[in-house]
Structure formats: C-alpha cells, structure tokens
Amino acid sequence: MKSGTIKVDYLARVEGEGALYIKIKGGAVEEVRLKIFEPPRFFEAFLRGRHYSEAPDITSRICGICPIAYQMSAVHAMEDAFGVKVDGQLRALRRLIYCGEWIESHSLHIFLLHAPDFLGYEDAFAMAKDHRAVVERGLRLKKAGNEIVALLGGREIHPINIRVGGFYKLPAPRELLQLAEALKRARDEAEETVRWTATLDFPDFELEQDYEFVALRHEDEYPFNEGRIVSNRGLDISASEFDEHVIEEQVSYSNALHSTLKGRGEYLAGPLARYNLNFDKLSPLAREAAREAGLSSECRNPFRSIIVRSVEVLYACDEALRIIDEYEAPDRAAVEIVPRPGVGYGATEAPRGLLYHRYKIDEQGLIADAKIVPPTSQNQKRIETDLHQFVPHYLDLPKEQLTWRCEQAVRNYDPCISCATHFLRLEIERE
Amino acid sequence: MSQPHSLPLIIGIGNEYRGDDAVGLIVARRLKGRLADSVKVLEQTGDGAALMEAWLGAETVIVIDAVASGAAPGAIHRFDAITRPIPKNAFRCSTHAFGVAEAIELSRALGEIPRSLVVYGIEGKNFAAGVGLSPEVEKAACEAVRQVFAEAQAGLTNL
DSSP states (O other): OOOOOOOOOOOOOOOOEEEEEEEEEETTEEEEEEEEEEOOOOOHHHTTEEEEEGHHHHHHOOOOSHHHHHHHHHHHHHHHHTTTTOOHHHHHHHHHHHHHHHHHHIIIIIIIHHHHHHHHHHHHHHHHHHHHHHHHHHHHHHHHHHHHHHHHHHSSOOOOSTTEEEESOOOHHHHHHHHHHHHHHHHHHHHHHHHHHHHOOOOOOOOSSSSOOOEEOSSSSOOOOOOEEEESSSSSEEEEHHHHEEEEETTTOSSSOOEEETTOOOOOOSHHHHHHHHGSSSOOOHHHHHHTTTSOOOOOGGHHHHHHHHHHHHHHHHHHHHHHHHHOOOOSSOOHHHHHSEEEEEEEEEEEEEEEEEEOTTSBEEEEEEEEEHHHHHHHHHHHHHHHHGGGGGTTOOOOHHHHHHHHHHHHEEEEEEEEHHOOEEEEEEE | OOOOSOEEEEEOOTTTTTTGGHHHHHHHHHHHSSSSSSEEEEEEOOOOHHHHHHHHSSEEEEEEEOOSSSTTTOEEEEEETTTTTOOOOGOOTTTTOOOOOOOOOOOHHTTTSSSSEEEEEOOOOOOOBBBBBHHHHHHHHHHHHHHHHHHHHHHHHHH
C-alpha cells in the first residue's frame, strides 16, 4: 500500500446489555449516554475465509429474535455480488417468511416488553394476571408468526431452509393452506391489537425538530427485501452507496458503533421510519386501521411506535395471506448460483429497521471481508437525543419513576430484548 | 400433539454446541430410550413461548436444564416450580429470548401452569462453544437420568 493508516476494527456491532447515564446540572440535561457493554462478538471477523453459502447460517446467529433479517440481508448481498436476481414465487416466499418474523418479533415487543410500561406494570407477568386476554392474544400472534417461519424456514429459531438463490425445500401447498387458516384468525387479532394500542396513554412528545427517517422504499410494495434507501430529507441511494453516506464512529462508552448520515447527523430506522416513508404502500386494511387508531400518514411521536408496530403486524398478516392466496409452486427451490469475485450489498428491513450487509468475495467464493450494520446501532444516537429532549419534562419525578419513563422511552426503539428488559441501570448525577 | 394428561411430559432444554449447556438435551435423549413410548420426551432450545406451548394441557411436567448458580459443577438441583418460582439467574440461557423461569411465571399468571412442574437444574462448568460435557456434568447426567426416571416411574405407577 502507498501510504495511510492500518486500522484494526475490532469493535463488533451488537445490541445487548445497556446502561444509561444522565448528567443534569441546574435543572438542565447536560449529558445522556446509552452504554452498550455486551462484549464484542466478532462476527465480521470470523466470517472471513468462510464460503459465501455459509453467510446466511452464520449471520442468523447474531440474533435469536430476528434471524430471518440477517439471512435475508446476507442472501441479497451475495446475489448482488453474483449478479443473480431471485424473482417470482421465490421472491414472494421470501416476503412471506419476513412477514412471519415481523409478526413474531413485533408481537413479543408489543405485548411482553412494551405494554407493561403503558399499563403501569413492572413486567409482563404482573400484567398477565390482570390482563390475561391481552397477553394470551399476544402469545397467539407470536405463535402465528413463528409458524410461518417454521414452515418456510424449517425451524423457528435460526432457520435452516434459507440459502443464496432461494430455499433448500419448498413448502407443500397443503401446509400453506393450513397456515392461511391460522393467519386469518391472526389477522383479526392483529386488528384488535391496533384498536387496543390506540387506547393506551401516550406522553405528548413531539420533537421540535423533525426526525430524519431512513428506510427502504419500493415502488410497488411496503418494503421488506428490496428498494432504494430513502429518507424524508432527500436521501435516495442504492444499498451499494450506503458506506459513502453513513459514517460509523466509535464512542468510548459503547461497544456498538454510532451511525450518522454524512453531513447531516443522526437518523432513525425502524417501524416509524418505514411507516412515514411508505404509508401509501400499506394494504387498505392496515391504512384504515391506522387511521381509526388516530394516526395520520405521518407519526413523529416515538411513544406511538407501539401503534405503528401493531399496524405492521396487521399488514404482515394481510400480506402473508395475499402471498399464500396467489402462490403457485415454482419448478425449483432455488436459482442456480455461479459465484464470482466482487463486492455485494444487501439492505433489508428487519423488524427493528434497516439491516445492511456488505461482502467482498474472492475467486474461490470465500468471504474476504464483511460488514454488518444492524438497525439498533444505527438508532443509538437518536435514542440519546430523544432522551435529551424527553428527560427535562420529567425531572420532578422521584428517581424510580423517572428511571421507568426513561426505560419506556428506550423501549420505543425495541432495541432487542436484552436491552429492553431490566438490564437498564440508570445513573443520575445531579449537580 | 397433545398427549393424555395423566402421563408425565419430559422436556430437556439446552444448546448442543455450548459444552455443558447440552446436558438437558442429553438427559432427555437417554430417558427417551428407557421410558415407555407413551411418555412424551421433548428436546427444546429454551424459548419461553415454545415451552408454554409444549406443556399446555399437560398435568405432570419434568424439565431438565443446565444451570449456572455458583454451586459445584455436577450438582443436581430439583425445584418444585408449583410451590415457588425457580431462581431466574441460575437459568438465564440467553439475553435474546424469554426463558424457562419466565415461561413458568407467565404460565402461572395466565392460569396455565401444569398441576405438577418439576425442574431439574444440573450445574454446568463449561459453557464455551464446543461439543461435549465436562466429566462432572457427564456424571451428573447419569445420575439425573436415574432420578428423573424414578420420578417419572413413580408418577406412572400412581395413575
């Protein structure tokens, strides 16, 4: 190399155990730090030297609640590198399995992780005693999502049926019909859930400044696997341009890197971003439910993300049923892959937001290097800013209640169970 | 999928590829060979929702899992989950899913907990990536098979 710096980037990108530090001085919030201290997991490092076909199975281990997202971003990135397009029914089946993951992940969050905050309970168990029907509904919805993933993925957690080019085995039409029956019931329950989330109490929290929302946008559909990466402030790029526009930086107190848009600053990925950028692409049923729940086509209150998530669950049930209804078995389970050296980019919409993968493949089809940017690390800065703006309104509360409000605010982002449960330790330093 | 309510349901929980965390699965496998075919033996990863689903409607359930509670490796703990909650921290399998302890409490809160639910926790020593039990845990696995077998048999003869 001619000149420059060799950097060993050994920080892994994870969500996980979190701590929150807030410094208050003279009644004003001086500093907010969301500390992610789960140890680095080195996925990007140990992907090197592995065969391209292993990427979906290895990266799915990054997360137990959204393995499909990792598998989808991985296979799309590889297919991008090899100039392969997976279309037709295989493409539809990929959307279907993603529907399953959104349903189960969102349902777990809505009912077991976030709802207790709104109803004033310590946790879901305390809530379940008084709101049994609600919790049971949530578990049924989660199960419906898991069933989609189990059928198409071969297994609920870390599915084994996904590969570059498609699947190893196609579902039997009979099994899809059975699934459809369960999904019809799930769709009704999802509708009920939207109505129910609308009855919750929401802090009136709208920022003075707009969020920059970042999500995929597709001309024909609410986005899962394909589309351009856009924002409400004029960003419009392909996945291959992600690295040029998103800067990752290390902060001393977090093991997950912070992302900002070059020249602009922090941004928000996830259901709120998708909703605001793609409202017109929701199914009529989902749009109507959103309106009845008091949402317009735009939502800038992060506490209402719980309603938006429930709208996405409803959409996913609707979309899943549409795909099953229109399904005709393709003649093969996967498109043929001929690997070639190059770089491939994939960006798909995980339940929590945009998930970016980039791989460099060598002449033997092995991974020379990998980059993975999960939605939670992209949102970190945004979470801190939200808290900066939010906390001043609640400073008079006793510490315990203030802590709870802050946790609730962090949970708006559904930053993965390990962070969203009571791993959060709040330190308030008052001067 | 639902079995006659009176026969015990045995669920071994674990992760095949994390050393001693496989012990629950291994105990379940060995039990499967010894108990009558009519006794259902399941192997699971420990996902709370899947557990709740598995024991829904069952009257007598025995769960086996590895624990990390600070006791000597190979120690076998037996918890009666009906009389009191099992210690959460010992059973923490992963920060990414709700696990055994949570599943029990949620079942209890929803009024779905089996009439009898016993949890055997086998103290693990090594939870690093890899296949194979530590010697103390292998020994404990044999002992746990005996204990669970005896308990299951006692349940059967009481029918």
